[in-house]
Amino acid sequence: MTPSAQVYLVTGITDMRKSIDGLSLIVGQHLEMDPFSEA
Numbered sequence: 001m002t003p004s005a006q007v008y009l010v011t012g013i014t015d016m017r018k019s020i021d022g023l024s025l026i027v028g029q030h031l032e033m034d035p036f037s038e039a
Contacts, residue, residue, distance in 0.1 A: 005038050008031075008033075010031070023035075024036075
């Protein structure tokens with residue numbers, strides 16, 4: 001991570017029982033962002 005990287009915080013309920021694959025799917029679908037970007 002570079003010093004100029006962006007960090008996103010989202011409030012709300014997150015189901016931590018999901019695997020990283022499930023959470024990255026939520027990021028991709030609901031936030032319409034690339035879960036593999038540096039942010």
